[in-house]
Amino acid sequence: MPADLTPGVLPRVAVLLATHNGRRWLPEQLDSVLAQEGVEVEIFARDDASTDGTAEWLVDRAASEPRLTVIPSDGASGSAAANFYRLVQLSPADREFYAFCDQDDIWIPTKLATHVRLSQELGADGVSSNVTSFTAEGERSLVKKDFPQRRFDYLLESPGPGSTFLMSNRLVAVTRELLDAADAAPLPQYHDWLLYVVARAKGWTWHIDAVPTVEYRQHDANVMGANVGARSAFSRLALVREQWHRGQARLLAGIALRVADDAHRPEIERMSELVEKRNLRARFALARRASQLRRRPRDQWIIALLISTGVW
Structure with a gap:
C-alpha cells in the first residue's frame, strides 16, 4: 500500500x-x-x-x-x-x-x-x-x-x-x-x-x-477524446472489428501474468486462455464472463454480444 x-x-x-x-x-x-x-x-x-x-x-x-x-x-x-x-x-x-x-x-x-x-x-x-x-x-x-x-x-x-x-x-x-x-x-x-x-x-x-x-x-x-457520441461509438466499433481491442486484451493478460501475485495468478491464467482462443466453446465461456469484463451494465451486454458472435 x-x-x-x-x-x-x-x-x-x-x-x-x-x-x-x-x-x-x-x-x-x-x-x-x-x-x-x-x-x-x-x-x-x-x-x-x-x-x-x-x-x-x-x-x-x-x-x-x-x-x-x-x-x-x-x-x-x-x-x-x-x-x-x-x-x-x-x-x-x-x-x-x-x-x-x-x-x-x-x-x-x-x-x-x-x-x-x-x-x-x-x-x-x-x-x-x-x-x-x-x-x-x-x-x-x-x-x-x-x-x-x-x-x-x-x-x-x-x-x-x-x-x-x-x-x-x-x-x-x-x-x-x-x-x-x-x-x-x-x-x-x-x-x-x-x-x-x-x-x-x-x-x-x-x-x-x-x-x-x-x-x-x-x-x-x-x-483519444471523451467516449461520447455516435462518432466515437463508430470509431471504437471499427477497432473492435479490426481485432485491436482483442489484441490489446491478449497483451495485457500476458503482462498481468508477469506481475500477478499467487492469489490472482490462476484466474488470470484462465482468462488469458479464453482471450487467446476463438473457438465456439471459448467464445461462449468468455461471453458468460461479460459482467466481469466491463464496468457499465450497458457495455457488459454489448461485449457479450460481440464476443459470442465472433466480432470481438
Whole structure:
C-alpha cells in the first residue's frame, strides 16, 4: 500500500507531463498544475518532437520556474503512450506519488491533494476520477468512469483518463521495472491502461472517484477524446472489428501474468486462455464472463454480444 506520510510535511507528487505540439494550450494546463493546493508539486516534462515551439516554450518557462524540469528528448517517441513510458523510466524514483498530465486540460486546484487523501484513507495504490469534458464552443458534459469495478475490467478498459491518475511509488516502481525489461516487447498503446493492469493484477486497490478533478478539453487533435457520441461509438466499433481491442486484451493478460501475485495468478491464467482462443466453446465461456469484463451494465451486454458472435 502507499507509503506513510510524515505529519506536517506536504506529500511530494511528481507530475509527468508529455507534450507534442501543444503550445496553444500548455500555459493554462501548466498554471493549473503549479496552482495545486496541499502538495509539493514537481513537474517533469518531455517533449516529443514538437514543431510548434512547445519545446522551446518549456525550456523558457523552466528557466524561471524551479518546479519544472525539462527532460531532454532522446529521439521522437512516436506516440503519447511511448512518451509517457519514457517519463516513467526517466523521472526520479523516490517521490511518494506520481501523476500523469496531458498538455491540454485544466486541473481543479484540489485535484492532487484530494487524491492523495483518498489514497491514504483507502490504501489505494491508484486513484482516478470522472472528468468534465468541454469544447471551445462552451459545451460541457460529465464523462462518468466510476461504475463499480469488475473482476477483469482491467483487460478491456482503463479506469478513466490518464490525466486523472495518481499513483503510488511502488506501483510506478513495478511499472518502471516492466518497461526497463521490455526491450522490443510490445507495450499497450495506452500508458494509463498499463498502470491499471499492474495494480489490479497484483491485488492492489484502485479507487475511481465520482468527483471530477479535470476539465477535459475536446478538440480535433485529441489522441483519444471523451467516449461520447455516435462518432466515437463508430470509431471504437471499427477497432473492435479490426481485432485491436482483442489484441490489446491478449497483451495485457500476458503482462498481468508477469506481475500477478499467487492469489490472482490462476484466474488470470484462465482468462488469458479464453482471450487467446476463438473457438465456439471459448467464445461462449468468455461471453458468460461479460459482467466481469466491463464496468457499465450497458457495455457488459454489448461485449457479450460481440464476443459470442465472433466480432470481438
